[in-house]
Amino acid sequence: MKTCQALPALQQCAASIPHLRDLFQGQPGRGQALQLQGAGITLDYSKQRVSTEVLELLVQLAQQSGLEAERERLFAGEAVNRTEKRAAWHTALRVPANRQSPSQACVEEQLQRMSRLVDRIQSGVWRGFSGKRITDVVNLGVGGSDLGPLMVTHGLREYANAAAQGLRVHFASTIDGSQLFDLLDHLNPETSLFIISSKSFSTIDTLSNADTVRSWLSSHCEDEALMLRCHFIGVSAARDRMTVWGLPQDNQLHFWDWVGGRFSLWSVIGLPIALALGMSAFRQLLSGAHAMDEHFRTAPLSQNLPVMLALLGVWNVNFLDIRAHAILPYDGRLKYFPSYLEQLEMESNGKSVDQQGRALDYSTCPVLWGEIGANAQHAFYQLLHQGTQSVASDFILAACRYDAPGHYAHQEPLRAQHQLNIANCLAQSRVLAFGDAAVESENSPWQRYPGNQPSSTLLLKRLDPVSLGALIAAYEHKVFVQAVIWNINPFDQWGVELGKQVALQLQPLLRQPGSSAMHELDDSTRTLALRIQQQQACKGGE
Amino acid sequence: MNVRVLGDSLEAWALAGALALTGCDVSMSQSELLGGGADTAEPDLLQLLEKQQAAGRLRLGRQQGAADLLLVTRRLPSLEALQRAVQDFADSGKASGQPRLIALTQSVAIGTTDALQSWLDEQGAANVRVLYWPAFVQAGRALESITRPERILLGTCDAAVERVMRRLLSPFNRSRDTLLVMPPKEAELSKLAINGMLATRVSYMNELARLAEDKGIDIEQVRQGMGTDSRIGFQYLYPGCGFGGEAFLETLSQLNRELGHQREPGLLSSVFKINEQQKDLLFQKFWRYFGAQVAGRTVALWGCAFKPNTSAVEGSPALTLIEALLSHDVNVQVYDPMAMPVLRRRLGPLPGLSYLDSAEAAAQGTDALMLVTEWKEFWNLDMAAVLAGMKAPLLLDGRNVFEPERMHELGWVYSGVGRGVSV
Numbered sequence: 001m002k003t004c005q006a007l008p009a010l011q012q013c014a015a016s017i018p019h020l021r022d023l024f025q026g027q028p029g030r031g032q033a034l035q036l037q038g039a040g041i042t043l044d045y046s047k048q049r050v051s052t053e054v055l056e057l058l059v060q061l062a063q064q065s066g067l068e069a070e071r072e073r074l075f076a077g078e079a080v081n082r083t084e085k086r087a088a089w090h091t092a093l094r095v096p097a098n099r100q101s102p103s104q105a106c107v108e109e110q111l112q113r114m115s116r117l118v119d120r121i122q123s124g125v126w127r128g129f130s131g132k133r134i135t136d137v138v139n140l141g142v143g144g145s146d147l148g149p150l151m152v153t154h155g156l157r158e159y160a161n162a163a164a165q166g167l168r169v170h171f172a173s174t175i176d177g178s179q180l181f182d183l184l185d186h187l188n189p190e191t192s193l194f195i196i197s198s199k200s201f202s203t204i205d206t207l208s209n210a211d212t213v214r215s216w217l218s219s220h221c222e223d224e225a226l227m228l229r230c231h232f233i234g235v236s237a238a239r240d241r242m243t244v245w246g247l248p249q250d251n252q253l254h255f256w257d258w259v260g261g262r263f264s265l266w267s268v269i270g271l272p273i274a275l276a277l278g279m280s281a282f283r284q285l286l287s288g289a290h291a292m293d294e295h296f297r298t299a300p301l302s303q304n305l306p307v308m309l310a311l312l313g314v315w316n317v318n319f320l321d322i323r324a325h326a327i328l329p330y331d332g333r334l335k336y337f338p339s340y341l342e343q344l345e346m347e348s349n350g351k352s353v354d355q356q357g358r359a360l361d362y363s364t365c366p367v368l369w370g371e372i373g374a375n376a377q378h379a380f381y382q383l384l385h386q387g388t389q390s391v392a393s394d395f396i397l398a399a400c401r402y403d404a405p406g407h408y409a410h411q412e413p414l415r416a417q418h419q420l421n422i423a424n425c426l427a428q429s430r431v432l433a434f435g436d437a438a439v440e441s442e443n444s445p446w447q448r449y450p451g452n453q454p455s456s457t458l459l460l461k462r463l464d465p466v467s468l469g470a471l472i473a474a475y476e477h478k479v480f481v482q483a484v485i486w487n488i489n490p491f492d493q494w495g496v497e498l499g500k501q502v503a504l505q506l507q508p509l510l511r512q513p514g515s516s517a518m519h520e521l522d523d524s525t526r527t528l529a530l531r532i533q534q535q536q537a538c539k540g541g542e
Numbered sequence: 543m544n545v546r547v548l549g550d551s552l553e554a555w556a557l558a559g560a561l562a563l564t565g566c567d568v569s570m571s572q573s574e575l576l577g578g579g580a581d582t583a584e585p586d587l588l589q590l591l592e593k594q595q596a597a598g599r600l601r602l603g604r605q606q607g608a609a610d611l612l613l614v615t616r617r618l619p620s621l622e623a624l625q626r627a628v629q630d631f632a633d634s635g636k637a638s639g640q641p642r643l644i645a646l647t648q649s650v651a652i653g654t655t656d657a658l659q660s661w662l663d664e665q666g667a668a669n670v671r672v673l674y675w676p677a678f679v680q681a682g683r684a685l686e687s688i689t690r691p692e693r694i695l696l697g698t699c700d701a702a703v704e705r706v707m708r709r710l711l712s713p714f715n716r717s718r719d720t721l722l723v724m725p726p727k728e729a730e731l732s733k734l735a736i737n738g739m740l741a742t743r744v745s746y747m748n749e750l751a752r753l754a755e756d757k758g759i760d761i762e763q764v765r766q767g768m769g770t771d772s773r774i775g776f777q778y779l780y781p782g783c784g785f786g787g788e789a790f791l792e793t794l795s796q797l798n799r800e801l802g803h804q805r806e807p808g809l810l811s812s813v814f815k816i817n818e819q820q821k822d823l824l825f826q827k828f829w830r831y832f833g834a835q836v837a838g839r840t841v842a843l844w845g846c847a848f849k850p851n852t853s854a855v856e857g858s859p860a861l862t863l864i865e866a867l868l869s870h871d872v873n874v875q876v877y878d879p880m881a882m883p884v885l886r887r888r889l890g891p892l893p894g895l896s897y898l899d900s901a902e903a904a905a906q907g908t909d910a911l912m913l914v915t916e917w918k919e920f921w922n923l924d925m926a927a928v929l930a931g932m933k934a935p936l937l938l939d940g941r942n943v944f945e946p947e948r949m950h951e952l953g954w955v956y957s958g959v960g961r962g963v964s965v
Contacts, residue, residue: 127826131822226834229834
């Protein structure tokens, strides 16, 4: 980024960029001009603090960063993940079967295997150890093996096919076993199936959950081989580790090291999605993502939705110094979308070393968080409207809802609620942009709204498997484009490793009160550990 | 009396035969006796129908000729469909101005009889009266169900209608008056409620059988203990691998719809659920016995009719079992004294499924024997000889036909339903 010719001009523009109110005043038809479409999604970025000149310069910045060449390498399956020397070929997972290259044929093969499994489980052919049909499936996974499937499953529940509706799909991710503790309380071991989902098959969070389940099942089924065969499916890129854990070959689904964890919901990691919604919804999800891939690959940069999302982000972070980004879906079904994006964006681009290993002297990924928009209005919007932080926001909205021809009850009042929801979404981005100027203002200092908080609105016609696939893919590519501009590797995550190692060091120490190794710890950690040991020792209370 | 019968079910034929027998002039649109897919095997009924046809009292295939009574035995999906079905009869009745009757004999949505009457009244055909006359026809003894009924239920509030029906049914109501007259809605619900009660008893016994199996208790003795209580009686207390039968299941579904249990599961949904589990029970035992290593094995199925003395397979546990077994690459050798052609028609040729000519032949070379229908011919077979031809000694008795101790002595691994041995 530092060497791009567009940089000084962008910095100059940033210094003199007018208030959003004035940008609109100076540009009639701005709403129409600053809008683009890709793969069925409309991006309105007229409420971003950009001028025509800024937009042109940002596109130059992308070009000067080598985006087009790097994008080609991404789609060709080249080793764009340089630190780990491998491809990040999630786009290959979404190529339709009839257009897959020979090296992509393995994708369809695994999807077919997954499809057969889904069919067996949903139709009741798959049996538990006692011969009963499966009623509950629990996905054991964390990070990319949890957030994506959870988000999509929750988001598209209304599209579940009839066969899927008989099956309950649950998610357990936390290392402390909290979710399992709740689930095992009411699940029937005879009719529960567990998916162990881990790319490396060494994730301790997931494997410790799996071990707990294994011990729970063992107390109901003495025959270990039978229990493993009837109650576990492994999803991983590490075949050998699955086998060592005890999973029979037929219960293993594979993906490849060129699929990054946070880009893996499109692979067999999506098994819980297919189980909860049906294989056809899963295929539609892939097709939506593929449509966005094609848009990203072929649309001119200035009309390219993921590219524009990325450029606006770079502009806000690096030129307007806005370090926070809120994700605000106005749709209860997208409850888990913000946390999904937290991982996608912050794990990908939360980096401070460039591709060559040099420390950066500019900002990369902002802090990103979010919530269902209308609920967040009653929570952190106060800070957005009147706080001291500049925050950029993405509003996400579906135009149509509750309009299926099915005559479900309360369709009219629900539609009215949807209209109210839309009104709220538009009102908030309007007030954020224009502040007091949006309406007749009050004079009290506590009722002043400065405005000028930038936002984009992503408008879907309706939220369905196709549009959600496209929406997710748009953010994936946004992340990639930003990484190219920032000259960082978005596909590794070395930052999460050290904590895991240290936890492994600490674990044995905690088991041995008074161990001499405790003295090697820093004073704070040692004191805390001792306090915990004390409290654990006196179980009856103080 | 001129009677026209709409429908081609077992019930339709039994009613037609029985009424012709008493001198009625009965007509049906079917062109051949017991045609139209009535998968039944009722030798006495067939004989009777042939005789009545020869005597000219049962006429097939003729649409013309005015009837005094229209029996609607066909199950129709909606009131509109019912209206369409009786339209011609209503029109001619209206034109004649004479008193005419329509009797609905199937289980119907509650209120159907009254709704049809209102519709006729609106059409200006108030001389055509509708009543509900539920037939309680049991497969295997269909004719007897009509001619020697436990009771006759009539749903009508019209004294004239009652008089006509009483006269018509007097041949079947001689030794004591079993005729019970009540308003149509009450009669409609009675029909549904009876079947619901019977199903509930069976599922209750199946739930007890599951407990018995876990606790090493023999449900057979418990059944005796319960049945001797006069408040309970012995009827419908047999645990087993699930009840079936088209009419029975249809009636239960109708009752379930009436109860409107979409939001919270009521008693009847548990009754259904238990029954579905029972149909799968023998497969589960087979699965457990072989520790899930079932692919490539062969299973013998004795009986595929939903109960003995019928060729009907609708709702039979055999269908559930065949599907489950084949989906696990288990070969199935089936034998049934009567229902094989029906099963073959229904399933068509399926890889892994073969139809054998005798019980012994079906059991030959198999890893497990499942008894699904308690045909009399299975009770006293030479089970030692059958065992000798088996690859594995597993006998899964879905109807508690065999004596556990005896089978054990012969060398079988025997498991009935709730007979104290869990597999």
